[in-house]
Amino acid sequence: MQIVTMVQALNQALDLALAGDDKVFLMGEDIGRMGGDFGVTKGLWEKYGQERVRDTPLSEAGFIGAAVGAAMVGMRPVAEIMFADFLGECYDQLVNNAAKMHYMFDGQFRAPIVVRAAAGGGFGGGPHHSQSVEGWFLNVPGLVIVAPSNPYDAKGLLLASIADDNPVLFLEHKALYRVKGDVPEEKYTVPLRKASIARAGEHVTVVTCMKMTHEALAAAAELAGEGISAEVIDLRTLRPWDAATVLDSVARTGRVVIANEAPKMGGLASDVSAVIAEEGFGYLKAPILRVCGLDTPIPFSVPLEKIVLPGKEDIKAAVRKVVTL
Amino acid sequence: MALDSPPVGDPRQLLFRLYGDMCRVRAFELGLEREFKRGNVPGMLHTGLGQEAVQAAIAANLSPTDCFFPDHRCHGLLILAGTPGEKIMAELFGKAPGVCSGKGGSLHSADITVGNFGNNAIEGSMMVTALGAALGWKMQKADRLAAVIVGDGTSGRGEWHESMNLAATWQVPLLYCCVNNGYAISTPVGFSHATSDLVDFARGYKIPAVQVDGNDIEAAFAATRAAVEHIRAGHGPYFIEYKTWRWQGIFSGEFRPAEEVRYYREEHDPVKMARQKLLAGGMAREAEISELEQAVNAEIESWIAFAKASPLPDPAKATADVYVGWEVATRCRS
Numbered sequence: 013m014q015i016v017t018m019v020q021a022l023n024q025a026l027d028l029a030l031a032g033d034d035k036v037f038l039m040g041e042d043i044g045r046m047g048g049d050f051g052v053t054k055g056l057w058e059k060y061g062q063e064r065v066r067d068t069p070l071s072e073a074g075f076i077g078a079a080v081g082a083a084m085v086g087m088r089p090v091a092e093i094m095f096a097d098f099l100g101e102c103y104d105q106l107v108n109n110a111a112k113m114h115y116m117f118d119g120q121f122r123a124p125i126v127v128r129a130a131a132g133g134g135f136g137g138g139p140h141h142s143q144s145v146e147g148w149f150l151n152v153p154g155l156v157i158v159a160p161s162n163p164y165d166a167k168g169l170l171l172a173s174i175a176d177d178n179p180v181l182f183l184e185h186k187a188l189y190r191v192k193g194d195v196p197e198e199k200y201t202v203p204l205r206k207a208s209i210a211r212a213g214e215h216v217t218v219v220t221c222m223k224m225t226h227e228a229l230a231a232a233a234e235l236a237g238e239g240i241s242a243e244v245i246d247l248r249t250l251r252p253w254d255a256a257t258v259l260d261s262v263a264r265t266g267r268v269v270i271a272n273e274a275p276k277m278g279g280l281a282s283d284v285s286a287v288i289a290e291e292g293f294g295y296l297k298a299p300i301l302r303v304c305g306l307d308t309p310i311p312f313s314v315p316l317e318k319i320v321l322p323g324k325e326d327i328k329a330a331v332r333k334v335v336t337l
Numbered sequence: 338m339a340l341d342s343p344p345v346g347d348p349r350q351l352l353f354r355l356y357g358d359m360c361r362v363r364a365f366e367l368g369l370e371r372e373f374k375r376g377n378v379p380g381m382l383h384t385g386l387g388q389e390a391v392q393a394a395i396a397a398n399l400s401p402t403d404c405f406f407p408d409h410r411c412h413g414l415l416i417l418a419g420t421p422g423e424k425i426m427a428e429l430f431g432k433a434p435g436v437c438s439g440k441g442g443s444l445h446s447a448d449i450t451v452g453n454f455g456n457n458a459i460e461g462s463m464m465v466t467a468l469g470a471a472l473g474w475k476m477q478k479a480d481r482l483a484a485v486i487v488g489d490g491t492s493g494r495g496e497w498h499e500s501m502n503l504a505a506t507w508q509v510p511l512l513y514c515c516v517n518n519g520y521a522i523s524t525p526v527g528f529s530h531a532t533s534d535l536v537d538f539a540r541g542y543k544i545p546a547v548q549v550d551g552n553d554i555e556a557a558f559a560a561t562r563a564a565v566e567h568i569r570a571g572h573g574p575y576f577i578e579y580k581t582w583r584w585q586g587i588f589s590g591e592f593r594p595a596e597e598v599r600y601y602r603e604e605h606d607p608v609k610m611a612r613q614k615l616l617a618g619g620m621a622r623e624a625e626i627s628e629l630e631q632a633v634n635a636e637i638e639s640w641i642a643f644a645k646a647s648p649l650p651d652p653a654k655a656t657a658d659v660y661v662g663w664e665v666a667t668r669c670r671s
Contacts, residue, residue, distance in 0.1 A: 037476065063476065069506075074465050074499030081469020081483070084454055085404065087476065089469075108459050109466060117447040117455050118437040119658040153659050177661035205663075252665075 014197055019189045021163035022052045022128075025170040026090065028199045030060050033088060036174060037064040039075045040092030040128075049094050050130060050189050072101035079125045080110045080179075089125050090174060095137075096129035096145045096183060103148070110179035111154035123179045126170070131159075132185035132223055132273055133321055138312035144222075144274035144305065146250050149181055150283060156204060157251040159183040161225035163193035165248060168202030176204060183250075185222040185273075207254035209261070213243035216331050217261040219284050220271040221247045224303075224322070228271050231327040240335055250280055258284065259292045266297035267337075269330045273321060276304035298337035301330045343397040345562070349620040355554050356611045356621075357629055358393040362413030363608050364630075364637040365422070369412065369429060372641060379431050380442055385410040386584035387552075390607035391516050392417060394557035394579075395486065398565045399452065404470050405484040406463040407456040408516060409444055410583065414486065419451040426640040432647035439650040454483075461491025464500035464513075471509035471574075482510040482568045490521025492535050501542040501574075508573035512564055513539065515576065516551065518583040523592055539576035551579025552607040555614075581607075 016024070029036045038053060044067040047054030057065040068075040072093060079089035093099055099106070110123040133142030146157055156178050160166040166184070173180040210225055211232050218228045225246045232242040243261050247253050262268055268288055270281040281302040288300055303326045311317055344350040366384040373382045385392055388410060396417035399405055407414045412429070416422045420436055428435030429443050436448045447455030454470065457463050467485035474481040491497060492515070504511045515535050519526060527533035539546035545567065549560040557579055564575040582601040586592055603609075615621040659665040 069502065071499045071503065073462075073496050074468070074503050077462065077465025077496060077500075078469030078472055078503065081466040081471070082473035082476075083469070084466070085470050085473035085477070087473045104459055104462055105465065109457065109462060113455070114661055115658050116437065116441045116445045117449075118440050118654075120437070120447055120449040121455070122661050124661075153665065156660075 013194045015192050016163055016195050017190050017192050018160070018163045018166045018184070019051050021167040021193075021195045022170055022184065023054060023056070024195070024197070025167045025174075026053060026056060027059070029090070029171060029174045030056065030064060032199070035086060036088045036090065037066065038090050038092065039066045039068050039079060041068055041070060041094050043067060043092050048092060050186070052128070052184075053092065072098055073105055076102035076127060077105040077109065079127070080105055080113070080123050083123045083125050084113075084121050088174060091125065091127050093127060093129040095141050096131035097140045097143050099129055099145055099148065106149070106155065106179065106181065107152050111152050114178075115154055122177045124177045126173045126180045126182055128182045128184060130186050131183040132187055133310050133317060134187050134223070136312060136314045136317065137310075139309045142310040142317070144272070146183060147274050147279035150251055150280060152251075154179070155251060156180045156249065157183065158204060158248065159185070159222045159250050160248060161185075161188065161210070161222050161246050162191065163195045165202050165208070167195055168200050169204070169248060171199060172201035172204050175201065183222065187223045188226075191226075202248070205249045205252055205254055207245050207247045207249070207257040209243060209257070210246045211242070211244040213241040213265070215241045215265055215335055216243070216267040216269060217258070217265045218242050218244045218269045218271060218327060218331065219247065219258055220244065221250060221280070222273065224271040224273055227322070227324045228327050231324045231331065235328060235331055240331060242331055253280075253284065255287050255291070258288065262288055262292045263295045266295050267334045268296070268300045269303060269327060269334060270300065271303040271322060271327050273305050275307045276302055277307050279304065298334045301334055303327050303330045343558070351558070352555065352611065352615055353621055355393050355397060355558060356615060356626075357633065358396065358417050359389040359554065359608050359611060360630055360633045361416060361637070362389040362392055364633050365412055365416060368637045368641050369426070377645065378429055383410050383443065384585050385413045387601065387606070388516060388518060388581045388583055389413055390554040390557050390611070391514070391551045391579045391581055393554060394561045395484065395514055397558060398561040399484060401452065402481050403484065404452045404454045404481070406454050406467045406486065408486040408488055409456055409458065409460060410488070410516070411456055411486060412443065415446055415448070415453060418448070418453050420448040420453065422636065423640040423643040424448075426644040427647050430644040430647070431649070432644055433650045434647050438654050440654060461487055461494040462496050463487070464491070464494075464496045467511060468500045468504050468509065471504065471511035472507060475507070475509050480569070482512055482565065484512040484514060486514040486516060488521070489515065489517040489519070489526045489535060492538060493530055498538070501539060501544055501576075504574040505542045505544050510568045511574040512568055513544070513574065513576040514561075515578045516581060517578050518581050520583075520593070523587050534578070536576060536578045544574050544576050546576035546578065548578045548580060551581035552605050552610060554607060554611050
């Protein structure tokens with residue numbers, strides 16, 4: 013075991029994938045010589061060369077489309093979108109091509125691509141470098157959305173995503189890149205479509221992902237001092253998300269708070285809430301509450317951004333409310 | 338492609354073979370159009386009538402190990418690629434024996450067994466998909482090329498230009514087949530683009546490019562042959578602009594000048610031109626040609642009869658193959 017940052021854990025996953033399969037190759041803007049905007053691909057260009065660690069122009073539709081085509085002929089491309097906000101530039105390739113190909117061609121083709129993207133706010137990045145975009149893609153059958161919250165999961169989930177035969181959008185929250193944790197040096201996978209119980213509890217279930225997992229864990233630790241025992245579920249895969257683990261927890265606690273950094277309307281929290289209401293209504297002792305970003309773009313000025321993005325205190329307030337209802 | 342290699346050494350045999358291919362496309366589309374008007378074909382219909390020479394020229398020059406991404410007036414290419422015609426016809430009818438079990442239809446028909454990597458109704462987006470396939474072949478050091486067939490109406494899209502920029506930069510084995518029939522639905526090319534000659538764009542990206550009369554089968558075949566040889570020799574991408582004309586107007590009818598319609602349908606029809614050339618050059622007798630045409634028509638009618646008689650898809654297909662390896666959850670229907 014080693015203690016490494018999430019950036020290093022992701023770097024190790026890419027290194028192991030490149031070393032283990034010559035069909036794996038990387039594409040993206042400044043991922044080669046520079047090692048990526050956040051250093052995730054550092055050292056790989058020197059080790060594997062420019063054919064397999066391929067610097068691209070600012071041409072997201074071009075190289076994500078190329079990833080899909082390369083996957084059709086047996087390659088396993090891993091592409092980096094520098095900031096998740098730029099996914100709009102290649103939206104069509106992911107939504108209408110990668111995600112639908114297996115279905116519309118009756119199973120003849122597969123698009124085993126992984127598209128990594130740096131997501132999330134909280135650092136003064138402004139409206140086009142801070143968004144949580146999972147909601148843009150939740151309504152797309154055929155696509156998998158993976159979103160780790162810690163270095164161990166990041167490495168295992170990325171290796172599992174590269175090995176999976178479906179197109180995977182892999183969201184990396186920027187605020188977590190420097191978070192450290194225990195990570196095995198060897199190759200291992202963490203299963204897709206399986207949530208983890210980040211903290212066990214009895215009175216309320218907090219369903220969350222990525223950076224909000226840390227906010228929820230901090231909230232749970234403080235709430236314990238008030239006699240409230242909160243269970244924190246880190247979804248890890250956001251599409252399709254693990255309804256069985258969530259419903260099982262709700263059956264035990266009867267109370268739910270869903271915490272998601274993205275805007276509230278039409279997002280992950282709405283979907284989780286709806287499924288619990290449809291399938292777990294009998295378990296509920298209180299209404300479901302959602303703690304989300306406000307329905308605004310993300311402002312540049314840090315104090316304004318703090319108003320827009322949710323955090324630990326918002327989760328604590330929501331939990332206190334549902335346990336007294 | 339599963340068809341025999343074209344007999345390039347013998348101009349008579351070559352033209353006769355290509356004429357047969359074009360007749361097959363023409364008969365297929367006319368039969369399909371008839372059935373569409375009778376209400377037997379669901380959805381929308383985009384035929385390749387008038388563009389038969391382009392499809393025959395491309396099909397005859399690809400090898401079975403290449404891959405190609407057809408455009409949306411491509412039924413001819415689909416059948417010339419070697420997929421049994423009845424499986425294509427059944428797909429267009431939305432029936433179970435269709436090449437995609439009726440899940441794709443006219444705009445999404447793929448057959449991996451013949452290198453048909455499928456068309457896509459987001460017109461022009463395959464420019465970059467084909468780029469990736471060509472990149473994959475190159476990285477695998479495979480002696481294969483990728484071909485993408487697109488209409489002029491797609492040339493304003495970003496993916497067009499992103500594809501050509503990267504293909505030229507990466508020097509991948511990619512054949513661009515641009516079918517310029519003069520109009521994007523109702524809008525003339527030059528009205529909405531900086532040029533009416535789309536080779537101009539390719540040349541800007543330093544991709545070798547040629548413009549050819551896409552209604553002259555011999556010229557179209559020769560241009561395609563030269564492009565494919567260039568790519569197979571390892572010289573990178575190549576762009577062909579086939580100037581042609583489509584018979585189909587717009588949804589509400591014909592909108593083009595009457596003289597233009599008359600010219601293309603009467604004087605510059607690719608099938609008619611090839612037929613006249615065979616006869617005038619003494620390369621084939623009238624009886625021989627008629628026999629071929631009758632055989633082709635009978636074949637197409639048998640495909641239509643097959644499609645009509647075929648069963649509808651198994652309802653289980655509606656939820657099959659959304660993901661590789663796992664079933665889609667249908668729990669939340671109500």
